[in-house]
Amino acid sequence: MHDTLSFITPDPHSAWGTYLSQVDRVLPYLGPLARWGETLKRPKRALIVDVPIEMDDGTVRHFEGYRVQHNLSRGPGKGGVRYHPAVTLEEVMALSAWMTVKNAAVNLPYGGAKGGIRVDPRQLSHKELERMTRRYTSEIGLVIGPQQDIPAPDVGTNPQVMAWMMDTYSMNVGGTATGVVTGKPVHLGGSLGRVKATGRGVFVTGREAARRIHLNLDGARVAVQGFGNVGSAAAEMFVGAGAKIVAVQDHTGTIANPAGMDMGALMEVVRRDGGAGAFTQAERIDDEAFWDTDCDILIPAALEGQITLARANRLKARLVLEGANGPTHPDADDALAERGILVVPDVICNAGGVTVSYFEWVQDFSSFFWTEDEINLRLDKIMVDALRRIWDTADRHKITLRTATFAVACERILMARQERGLYP
Incomplete structure (x- = not known):
């Protein structure tokens, strides 16, 4: 059986099945543009x-x-x-x-x-x-x-x-x-700020979300799944804002320290050994126990499909920041909403990477390059402005941030589809 058969009858918990479910949820908010909705499913x-x-x-x-x-x-x-x-x-x-x-x-x-x-x-x-x-x-x-x-x-x-x-x-x-790819080495037309851009976006949207739910980042407990470029960069920025990292899970194992981890020492171990599992200043715990961590903020920054319904019902966080793509099953999304746990969805939370990729693409075309400070300022403004528009949409329709993000985005996509028309 080839992969393409799953395009016809996807598993609802597969990545494609999750996406199709998200599209179905947004169609009622697209008005006349909903007639183009099938475009999104193919x-x-x-x-x-x-x-x-x-x-x-x-x-x-x-x-x-x-x-x-x-x-x-x-x-x-x-x-x-x-x-x-x-x-x-x-x-x-x-x-x-x-x-x-x-x-x-x-x-x-x-x-x-x-x-x-x-x-x-x-x-x-x-x-x-x-x-x-x-x-x-x-x-x-x-x-x-x-x-x-x-x-x-x-x-x-x-x-x-x-x-x-x-x-x-x-x-x-x-x-x-040079413009055929982004994320290149800086000396080959890459952009400053690109490596940590996705993690930075997670932090910037997380900081905005925390402010709105009156969660003080100073002393906030953060658990991170996935400790590559995204998870580690976000963790470093949260620690810089006064938060503490209480649990980390990656492909080498799961570690926890309720008092918080020394980020400098942890990053040194990750660089040396390729993962966080060897870090000795924290307790090695069972991988599944990660989802029971006492924390205020959870950052899933690994692969898709990690937050199942069973895990969603165990989470103790107030805020989930999706650093990975598609980490939450649709039924788990509903459970988190019912429990009052705010989810900042992947399609806005981890958009920092592609935003700085856009900056890189623009810089390659002009052969004129910006400083890292300029890039970070532009990134922060784009992320915050986008999240505020999405939040306004969520408040207006009384829907989750995920459905609101899809509503804002799909309106733009289908408006473009409609105005371009069908050729021939």
Whole structure:
């Protein structure tokens, strides 16, 4: 059975099933534009590619790769490339759809796209990773480009992978095209502030949300799932605001310290050992016990589908900040709302990364680059202004922030669809 069958009858708890449920919830708030609602439920284009590479031992292995463009009504596709053993077409479809909504929510001139390869990058050598990236880039080269579709880093990819992608595309078109990807090294046209941008966005939206529910960040207890670029950057900024990190979970294990953790020491262990599990100034606890942590703020910043209904009913947080894409099942979303736990949804909470990717794209076109302070100021303003408009929509319709974000974003997407019309 191939992935594409799940497009017809998705599991309601799958990433694509979760997205479709979110779309159904927003349609009643779109007025006459709802007639275009089916547009949101169908990816515009889905490309499946074979990625054969010669391994270091001389054998040839084949990997399956994807690039999905969900919607291009508002501009070129924009979205990351994920290297992970669990990547499927259905997951990439959902991630591309969330990118469509995310870009519209913060009013960036982009549509939504996403890519990925089903692989564990940690099992490949540096040279194997380069050969795979270059072959994948060549295979999807017919649908990407600075004005067509602009990839970026995601789970399992980084600035080095983006440099290989940019170089491969440039060689194939016969000229340097820095704007074909974002998240590049700074000396290759990357932007200052990009690495910590997603985590910064989580903090900025979290600070605004905390103020609205009268939660003082000074002394607030924060639990973080996923301690890569997003989770660690958000954690550092919350600690800088006076909060304390009381629990961390990543692929190396789960640790807890109710008194709070020394961020400097923790980050040193993460850099040295590749994860938080080896940190000795905290207690090692069972992974499932993470969801019982006494905390004020929970930041799921790992993979999708983490907050199930059962876990939602156990959470002790007042505020959930979705650093990951699609971490909460729809029924869990309802349970959190009923319990009075505020969720700042992924499609606004983690939009800091794509916002600074937009800044990078603009800087590449003009070959004029901003300072990190300028970038952070622009990012903070865009995130806060977007969240305030969404909050006004939520208050007006008495709906959750997630449905309100979809309402604001989908109105923009479908208005573009309607005004562009259908060709031919």
